[in-house]
Amino acid sequence: MIEPIFYTVVIVTTIGLLAFVGAVSSAISAYEREFKAAYRLLIISIALVVCAYFLGFSSYWLKPVVAYINIVLLIIAGYLFLKRPIVLQRDAMCTPKRTVDEHNVIFARMRLKPDTSDWDSYYNSHPFEFEQDSLSRKLPGLLSPKSIYYNPFTYQAADTNFALIDYLHSAIPHPTSAKQQEIAPSQLSSLVKEWALRLGAHSIGITELKDYHAYTVRGRGKDKGKPVELKHKFAIAFTVEMDIDNVQAAPASSIVMESSQQYLNSAVIAIQLANLLKGFGFDSRAHIDGDYELICPLVAADAGLGEIGRMGLLMTPTLGPRVRIAVVTTSAPLTVDTAKAGNMMVEFCRFCKKCADCCPSQSIPKGEMQEVDGVLRWQIDSNLCFRYWCTAGTDCGRCMAVCPFSHPDNVLHGAVRHLIVRSRLFARFAYLADDFLYGRKPKPKPLPKWMSV
Ligand code: SF4
Numbered sequence: 001m002i003e004p005i006f007y008t009v010v011i012v013t014t015i016g017l018l019a020f021v022g023a024v025s026s027a028i029s030a031y032e033r034e035f036k037a038a039y040r041l042l043i044i045s046i047a048l049v050v051c052a053y054f055l056g057f058s059s060y061w062l063k064p065v066v067a068y069i070n071i072v073l074l075i076i077a078g079y080l081f082l083k084r085p086i087v088l089q090r091d092a093m094c095t096p097k098r099t100v101d102e103h104n105v106i107f108a109r110m111r112l113k114p115d116t117s118d119w120d121s122y123y124n125s126h127p128f129e130f131e132q133d134s135l136s137r138k139l140p141g142l143l144s145p146k147s148i149y150y151n152p153f154t155y156q157a158a159d160t161n162f163a164l165i166d167y168l169h170s171a172i173p174h175p176t177s178a179k180q181q182e183i184a185p186s187q188l189s190s191l192v193k194e195w196a197l198r199l200g201a202h203s204i205g206i207t208e209l210k211d212y213h214a215y216t217v218r219g220r221g222k223d224k225g226k227p228v229e230l231k232h233k234f235a236i237a238f239t240v241e242m243d244i245d246n247v248q249a250a251p252a253s254s255i256v257m258e259s260s261q262q263y264l265n266s267a268v269i270a271i272q273l274a275n276l277l278k279g280f281g282f283d284s285r286a287h288i289d290g291d292y293e294l295i296c297p298l299v300a301a302d303a304g305l306g307e308i309g310r311m312g313l314l315m316t317p318t319l320g321p322r323v324r325i326a327v328v329t330t331s332a333p334l335t336v337d338t339a340k341a342g343n344m345m346v347e348f349c350r351f352c353k354k355c356a357d358c359c360p361s362q363s364i365p366k367g368e369m370q371e372v373d374g375v376l377r378w379q380i381d382s383n384l385c386f387r388y389w390c391t392a393g394t395d396c397g398r399c400m401a402v403c404p405f406s407h408p409d410n411v412l413h414g415a416v417r418h419l420i421v422r423s424r425l426f427a428r429f430a431y432l433a434d435d436f437l438y439g440r441k442p443k444p445k446p447l448p449k450w451m452s453v
């Protein structure tokens with residue numbers, strides 16, 4: 001016969017543990033200045049303490065049942081924490097094909113100048129793009145003083161960063177004449193990774209360069225019009241974190257300052273890595289903002305850094321889409337990363353749709369994935385999205401700001417992400433909890449005070 005005290009201890013401990021987790025989560029939320037979430041978590045914690053008291057210290061005939069249910073739930077929670085992430089089988093339609101001509105990318109199109117042969121030859125064969133781009137050109141434009149979120153400081157800071165990135169383009173193309181060093185692939189790979197992380201990268205992975213990673217033809221820069229040749233065997237992809245405060249104010253102007261800053265930081269790191277490998281005698285190339293031969297999110301996904309989510313950005317396991325990516329391709333012998341991120345984030349996207357609901361231009365699809373060029377994916381309406389950028393004056397980023405995976409990488413959100421990729425049921429719960437705690441359409445945070453001019 002089990003003593004009634006045992007049931008009391010079990011009930012008080014398990015519900016008390018949950019109340020403790022709630023209270024800690026409330027404190028973390030307050031620290032993150034998520035006051036709505038902090039308040040709601042605090043109320044839940046207090047309610048749990050009251051439950052623990054009454055269920056633990058009262059006498060009632062169901063008490064043993066409540067105690068055993070709590071033990072079972074505790075065991076399930078422990079099992080979920082320890083189990084391996086779910087890896088779902090994707091069909092063959094997940095392998096992209098090499099179809100993207102960079103001329104069709106909106107940033108290449110916006111560089112076209114009227115009354116030039118480039119303008120005529122592109123728009124004569126692309127009337128739909130002409131119509132779309134004409135609408136964008138009528139708007140104030142990115143970093144325009146006439147745009148909605150004009151702020152003299154942040155716009156100037158972003159402009160400065162973009163100018164520096166342009167300057168860095170000249171550091172990319174130099175070939176190496178150094179004598180090739182004999183370094184084991186595993187040692188070289190670990191040196192490159194460790195150095196990148198110490199330079200400020202958040203995550204890094206290596207993949208073999210695949211045909212579909214690259215553009216078919218360059219659409220901007222000095223190589224405009226040239227077919228892209230894949231000269232290198234390997235690609236090193238890495239991410240840098242975007243500051244949470246600057247992202248959460250999106251679409252206000254801190255976002256464009258932050259994007260440009262992280263494009264710049266990632267560009268510097270990429271050039272450092274490429275030059276390191278060149279110094280070891282291996283031909284290498286940095287792919288940085290404004291001068292890519294390839295599509296960074298595709299490379300990063302194959303290098304094991306994440307998945308491509310509903311908003312079309314790379315979703316990383318610890319920062320979600322709140323990153324920028326750069327890539328270095330190289331002929332150096334490297335060790336490919338076989339450990340891939342799980343693919344439950346895309347499953348989460350199927351029911352979440354928060355980015356789609358919050359997108360000010362309604363550019364993100366709310367339905368299922370569709371076949372695009374033979375691949376199942378979500379495709380955002382980049383024309384609508386860019387038109388919003390031209391009105392806002394910033395690169396918006398509202399989708400990134402509201403994504404449940406963009407929360408800070410701390411013990412609270414880390415535990416939630418850990419469980420999401422291990423349990424479909426928990427993923428559903430986390431989706432509902434995110435809406436309950438932060439709101440389905442959370443308001444943008446104010447622009448950080450120090451940026452006000
Ligand atoms: S907000 Fe939701 S649907 Fe959109 S990318 Fe993030 S997880 Fe996916």
Ligand code: SF4
Pocket residue numbers: 311358359360361362363364380384385386388389395396397398399400
């Ligand atoms: S950047 Fe803004 S406009 Fe573009 S898809 Fe994201 S939320 Fe929509």
